[in-house]
Amino acid sequence: MKRKAKPNIAFLREKAGLTQLELSRLVGVTESTIQNWESGRTGTEQIERIIKFCKALNCQVEDLIEYVNIPQEPATKPSSxxxxxxxxxxxxxxxxxxxxxxxxxxxxxxxxxxx
Incomplete structure (x- = not known):
C-alpha cells in the first residue's frame, strides 16, 4: 500500500499555542508558507528528505548543521x-x-x- 505524508505541523503549532502568523515570524517565512506546509501543498518533500538524512546518519536534525561565528567587518574602513x-x-x-x-x-x- 502506498503511503502519503501528512504534515503534523498544524497539530504541533496549536499544541505550542501559536498562530500561523506567530509561527511564520519565528521561522522567518510568510504566513502563506505556513499554511502551505500545514496543508501539505508544499514543503513535505523537503521534510521527508531531512528525516531520511537523519535516519541514514543516525543523528538529530540539529546535528545536520553547524553554526560558526562570522568575523565582523571593521566599523570603518581604512583610508590611509x-x-x-x-x-x-x-x-x-x-x-x-x-x-x-x-x-x-x-x-x-x-x-x-x-x-
Missing part, C-alpha cells in the same frame, strides 16, 4: 596606510617614503571611485 597600521597595532615607518605616499594616494582615489 596610517589607519591600516593603527588597525593592525603596528608601528608606522619613521619616515614616509614616496612609495607610502603613492600607496596612500592610490587607496584614497580607489575609495572615492567606489562612492
Amino acid at each position: 596606510l596610517s589607519d591600516i597600521h593603527n588597525m593592525l597595532g603596528t608601528d608606522e615607518p619613521s619616515s614616509t617614503s614616496s612609495l607610502d605616499t603613492q600607496a596612500d594616494t592610490t587607496l584614497q582615489e580607489s575609495r572615492l571611485k567606489g562612492r
